Amino acid sequence: MIPPTPYLPMSQLARKSHLPHRNLWLGLLGALLLSSPAHAHPHSLSDRPERPEQDYSTVEPDDRAIAATGAATLLEDIEIKDEGFILHTRGQQAQFDLKPSSDRSWVSIDLPGVSLSPELARRTLNVERWGVERLQVIQLSSTPPMTRVTLSLDESAPNWQARSNGSGQVLVWPEGSAPPNLARGQSGLIRIEGVELSEDGSRVTIKADGPIAYTSNWDRHTSAYMLTIYSAELAWQGSLTRPNSDSPVLWVRGSQEDPETVAIRILPAAGAQIGNITQNGDREISLQLSRGPTPSNLPNANNRPPIPTAPPAEKPSSVPQVPQTRLAIVIDPGHGGRDPGAVGIGGLQEKDVVLDISEKVAQILEQNGVTVVMTRQDDRTLDLAPRTQLANRVNADLFVSIHANAVAGKRPEVNGLETFYYSSGRELAGYIQNSMIQSFNTMPNRGVKQARFYVLRHTRMPAVLVETGFVTGRDDSRILADPAQRSRMAEAIARGILNYVRDRR
Template structure:
């Protein structure tokens, strides 16, 4: 008997194991999590090659079975303890998804997750013992510790008048960030162990000059910093890729950018050779666009992305995505209400709401349209990248076109076009849905505009005009 063993490589935000899509669809015949062995067992009616990724916050192991159908609704097995539950669902028409959800505050070592293909259609997934996640140790006595974000790090100090210089040592083990114009609340060392940064030394080298020493691994990228009245944002050159649960990966061999910015290539041989279907271009959606009700009041769900503990992207001058899009979303809702449209905000203040919570809110309310509002970002210090773009998945194409056209016409922003994407909020809403990127918080031109309340009002008016044009 041949055993095909797959191992997840070390990750924090996600690494995917991928392979060739099978030529024929099959069905998930059975699955069960054996709590006594900490092992998930599953069997399909014919050959399948799993793909997998580990996703944090909350930690969960996501296993996709390409070319496989579930044949029923989502099923869940409650486990209890550090393994909360396991669920099986139909991710899309061609993929069944198994998700092992860990209890809050726990994670697993991805290097110890072991996939075993006993046969091409019978697999087991052995999980290591979950361990508690540990937050970064704060600087002793500090009132403003370094905060780990999805983009890098953020230090809460007043850096409005600060001047920043970044230098890397010749042995590439240290990165010195010298900031003129700030005073640290406390000197000392903070353990980090994230993104290839082992620790940070805080030094007040003069009355108004502070220095942060990033002790990094040799393969850590270069870092750059930007100061503002909100604080000091520290991000890696080239940015970071975070795999979310709605990410679909379909290449036989994937190079993934890890949170510590190293790159790992994971070739996964399938149990048996299968032909690879040719890639097909993404067509314009052919499904009919649903007609809006003509004799009732239209309801539009406005979804300001991120919020609460999730600041979203952090751009130039410490500009945070969540601070940009909430006032825009609130004004869009007010304009729609003034024009006889019922507007429902998924959040009206700075709070965190899950992706599932957002879509369920819209679906339960019976909304006619769903508009998610975000701001974009790009790494590598590419401040020349600017512009607005709008995404759809299926029936939202016409709505996306109306909103994007209105934004470009009314704001004069660089037109990055209308694009198809598989974002969770677009795939899991029962009405035409779009995701609007109002500009780049990392763009030299866009960041200055998005920081302006006057421009945010202009953007809100443009989005609302596009929605109203679509309704009418």
């Protein structure tokens, strides 16, 4: 953080200044900045610039000056997206300091050590949304460089937040919504790096650089068996043909179906049978095929493809069985990667606790015939939008986001379980909450509540957000730190889900 600087609309000064020498002018600016009252903001000045171009430059950025300082960081572009702004910088990692004015009529994002690109300084940026009346970019000083982005806001404007993504972008977006999406490869997509066919042609292996979330079905257009892989980009170019005439596979082809979806199509030979899909670690899946005895097994578009079965495992006896048609449930472990979520007693991190519980919930659901898609299976940074997009794309029946709670200040006496819904998830929330309270009858019941969480509002299926206790709570943190108790918690959540499913049939 840098010390707070009182705001002054620099364009006003620039326009009125007739000082001939830039350094003198800068010195005066500095003095004015320091003496300017902290409450000054654009709305207090009636004299606004008439020409929008004048909003964007005070110190005229100089290409030569930038080239001379090798270590300089440059603000190259401000991208206006549907979700907010992306400040693109080049050079060293940009720090930022976002400060709202006390009357909330403007927000400044200061970028110490950052120069303003001359090209950007000349551009006019039209925002016209989120209650942003004007967006100004100005370079406050050149030695050391300091660039400021200012949003002038009307009364309807939301609060703003910013985050550096560690690769040269600062994301700026309204609170309570998802941050702007970056281009492919920076937004948590996995890369499909290779597809291999075994020597006898009976096994197709897909390799990625991250956890693979997929569904499988028959493709009506090609009569091929298709694995649809979500939040993925195809780095493997090409196709494979059968290695010999006995191969149960005729060909394998990969394609990028849309910017976030990859399809791998596998055309079986006449009579070949599709076997299980197995997961070899979380970055590799294999589809087994075999030559069938008769041509009657020829796949056609009306066939329901065989369903990959979960590995055999001991089923917890207290969990009800769910037969009949297969459900798809998205389990969403909160936070991850650079976002630890709540951090509690003994450094207990929400992202670790909820990943462990989520994996156990998924395992129990799979043992009960449910197809589970997890939004993350490792400690990775994942925005909110990809989580809900995944759930919507796989057409999940239910969405369950798993979190742990925290309370501000040192208040270890705050403990308990609560479950949130926004609209259609109310009943499911009740089942899960009841089940958790049954298993953990010493934990306070904070009840089922309605909340406008992003993941609850942007999912098209019944969706809930489970708070599995307080990592900051004296009692809860002991439970959440204990792997055996986390297993019990997972079992309670899974039982709630399965009871809900059973009662709804």
